[in-house]
Amino acid sequence: xxxxxxLFPESASTMAGDVDSLYFFLTAVSLFFVVIxxxxxxFFALRYQRRSxxxxxxxxxxxxxxxxxxxxxxxxxxxxxxxxxxxxxxxxSTPPEDSLNVYVVGKQWMWKxxxxxxxxxxxxxxxxxxxxxxxxxxxxxxxHSFYIPAFRVKMDVLPGRYTSLWFExxxxxxxxxxxxxxxxxxxxxxxxxxxxxxPGEFQNWLGGQDTGGQSMAEAGGQLFSQMGCxxxxxxxxxxxxxxxxxxxxxxxxxxxGEVLVDEDYIRESILNPNAKIVRNYRPVMPxxxxxxxxxxxLKLIAYIKSLSQEGEPxxxxxxxxxxxxxx
Ligand code: CUA
Numbered sequence: 528x529x530x531x532x533x534l535f536p537e538s539a540s541t542m543a544g545d546v547d548s549l550y551f552f553l554t555a556v557s558l559f560f561v562v563i564x565x566x567x568x569x570f571f572a573l574r575y576q577r578r579s580x581x582x583x584x585x586x587x588x589x590x591x592x593x594x595x596x597x598x599x600x601x602x603x604x605x606x607x608x609x610x611x612x613x614x615x616x617x618x619x620s621t622p623p624e625d626s627l628n629v630y631v632v633g634k635q636w637m638w639k640x641x642x643x644x645x646x647x648x649x650x651x652x653x654x655x656x657x658x659x660x661x662x663x664x665x666x667x668x669x670x671h672s673f674y675i676p677a678f679r680v681k682m683d684v685l686p687g688r689y690t691s692l693w694f695e696x697x698x699x700x701x702x703x704x705x706x707x708x709x710x711x712x713x714x715x716x717x718x719x720x721x722x723x724x725x726p727g728e729f730q731n732w733l734g735g736q737d738t739g740g741q742s743m744a745e746a747g748g749q750l751f752s753q754m755g756c757x758x759x760x761x762x763x764x765x766x767x768x769x770x771x772x773x774x775x776x777x778x779x780x781x782x783x784g785e786v787l788v789d790e791d792y793i794r795e796s797i798l799n800p801n802a803k804i805v806r807n808y809r810p811v812m813p814x815x816x817x818x819x820x821x822x823x824x825l826k827l828i829a830y831i832k833s834l835s836q837e838g839e840p841x842x843x844x845x846x847x848x849x850x851x852x853x854x
Pocket of ligand 1: 634710
């Protein structure tokens with residue numbers, strides 16, 4: 528909408544125009560009131576200044592019509608802002624079902640990015656155009672904030688939980704990526720770029736070098752064996768842990784109530800297994816806190832997700848001796 532408007536940064540996502548429109552509306556309304564308020568101040572100061580020592584103004588008893596006017600107009604304006612803002616907020620916080628997932632781990636002072644196909648990058652995020660992309664983000668240390676001005680998206684990245692953000696890039700190019708939350712000495716160096724490519728080009732890039740030859744789900748399947756998860760979470764009847772086949776994205780019954788099996792629930796169950804025990808299971812799982820990195824947890828999540836997806840899930844290789852410290 529404001530492609531070449533000098534006050535707005537370049538816009539390169541489907542949402543950018545909507546965000547700018549609301550912002551423009553807010554600015555226009557503010558400007559309008561600034562003008563009438565200050566104009567009124569000066570006008571009344573001149574018009575009603577005291578002209579002689581003995582001048583007494585006529586008393587005013589009020590005006591219902593005027594009071595209704597200055598109540599109803601601001602009410603309508605603020606309700607428009609509320610409804611418009613809420614609509615935009617919900618659009619921005621609801622990623623489309625078919626979004627591409629990309630995992631982000633923030634740490635002092637860099638962005639670590641993993642693509643499900645296995646590609647990893649630091650301070651650079653490659654994405655295709657015309658494809659909704661959902662970032663699933665967490666922090667290893669303090670609060671950061673992932674900010675791409677050209678896409679008009681910004682989301683805090685917090686230790687201990689996942690936050691997400693989505694966008695659909697509209698034109699190829701290289702855009703700024705910032706950390707927008709003061710996170711220590713080198714906060715201002717925690718910058719990078721988002722590289723938007725045509726979908727075909729992006730596929731080539733994904734399939735290129737340094738994938739490590741392994742998708743995140745495959746790496747997660749390997750971890751699942753190495754860490755011994757597989758010994759309890761097996762598909763045999765009488766297994767000590769719940770079967771994870773098809774679990775992701777569904778509700779699971781607890782002793783009381785139920786919970787959605789999503790990224791946060793899996794993360795919590797790895798680090799604090801007794802928080803939400805699945806019905807008919809006993810609290811026997813030890814915590815893996817301190818034994819697995821945030822990136823390791825994301826790989827396990829990718830593996831558990833793959834167990835719920837159509838087609839071949841990534842195989843967990845057969846149990847092997849647990850290698851301490853390896854993830
Ligand atoms: Cu990370 Cu500021």
